[in-house]
Amino acid sequence: xxxxxxxxxxxxxxxxxxxxxxxxxxxxxxxxxxxxxxxxxxxxxxxxxxxxxxxxxxxxxxxxxxxxxxxxxxxxxxxxxxxxxxxxxxxxxxxxxxxxxxxxxxxxxxxxxxxxxxxxxxxxxxxxxxxxxxxxxxxxxxxxxxxxxxxxxxxxxxxxxxxxxxxxxxxxxxxxxxxxxxxxxxxxxxxxxxxxxxxxxxxxx
Numbered sequence: 001x002x003x004x005x006x007x008x009x010x011x012x013x014x015x016x017x018x019x020x021x022x023x024x025x026x027x028x029x030x031x032x033x034x035x036x037x038x039x040x041x042x043x044x045x046x047x048x049x050x051x052x053x054x055x056x057x058x059x060x061x062x063x064x065x066x067x068x069x070x071x072x073x074x075x076x077x078x079x080x081x082x083x084x085x086x087x088x089x090x091x092x093x094x095x096x097x098x099x100x101x102x103x104x105x106x107x108x109x110x111x112x113x114x115x116x117x118x119x120x121x122x123x124x125x126x127x128x129x130x131x132x133x134x135x136x137x138x139x140x141x142x143x144x145x146x147x148x149x150x151x152x153x154x155x156x157x158x159x160x161x162x163x164x165x166x167x168x169x170x171x172x173x174x175x176x177x178x179x180x181x182x183x184x185x186x187x188x189x190x191x192x193x194x195x196x197x198x199x200x201x202x203x204x205x
Contacts, residue, residue, distance in 0.1 A: 004083070005090050005091075005092055006091045006092070006115045007092050007094060007111070007113075007114045007115065008031075008091065008092065008093050008094065008116045008117070008118060009094050009098065009114045009117045009118070009165075010022055010093055010094065010095045010096065010097075010117075010120065011098075011118065011119045011120070011158060011161065012119060012121065012176065013122055013124070013127045013151055013154045013158075014127060014131050014147055014151060014154070015122065015129070015147070016120040016121070016122040016127055016130075017120055017122065017130070017176045017180060018035075018095045018120055019033075019035055019038075020180055021176070021180070021184060021187055024184050025093060026093070028188075029091075029201055030091065030201065031091040031092070031093055031201075032093065033092075033093040033095060034075075034082065034092060034093065034095065035095040035096060036071070036075060036095065036096045036097045037060075037096055039074070039075070040066070040074070041060065043056060043074065044056055044057045044060065055070070056070075065099055065100060065153060068098075068102040068107070071097075072111070075094070075107065076107075076111045079092055079111070091200055094114075099154075099157060099158075100161070101157070101161060104161060104164075114170060115170070116172060116194070116196050116197055117165040117170045118172050118187070119162050119165075119171055119173045119174070120174055120176040120183075121175055121176065121177075122175075122177045126177050128144075128147050128151070131147045132147065170196070172190055172197075174190055
């Protein structure tokens with residue numbers, strides 16, 4: 001494990017509630033939440049001198065999967081900055097990552113293995129409705145065609161990732177197809193019964 005950081009990945013299709021539930025976790029537990037998509041958009045908007053800014057802008061606009069060799073160093077730096085800035089919050093929720101096995105391998109080799117992986121499983125039509133009706137800054141390109149592109153990639157890549165983490169005993173799967181309140185209650189209950197979660201949260205308090 002790198003330094004004192006404990007990493008928890010959050011998987012799920014677009015519109016599954018990853019950011020919403022991640023924010024609720026930060027409100028209720030001593031954890032930090034970082035959205036990979038939001039991180040990349042901040043770099044594009046605020047750090048025009050970043051060597052990858054132009055390429056990132058093009059890939060993000062097209063919702064393309066970003067090469068692990070490009071993405072992992074950016075994410076690692078962001079986690080290290082959070083670690084140095086936040087005292088007592090060494091549990092990092094990484095939202096929307098990994099999106100393929102190459103990203104998973106690169107991150108684990110370069111930084112750390114996750115202690116837990118949250119999988120927010122949501123039916124396609126419900127996820128699609130949420131995706132198309134949300135109004136998030138910097139997400140103006142979130143249209144039906146973009147959803148279908150991202151959902152297709154999710155279906156192709158996520159099964160292997162989820163299966164691997166399930167076999168390693170790290171996956172916590174939560175049905176987020178109901179309302180956010182019900183989804184939060186299920187997540188809260190599931191985590192409360194998971195020894196990996198309770199152990200690391202106890203150490204972070």
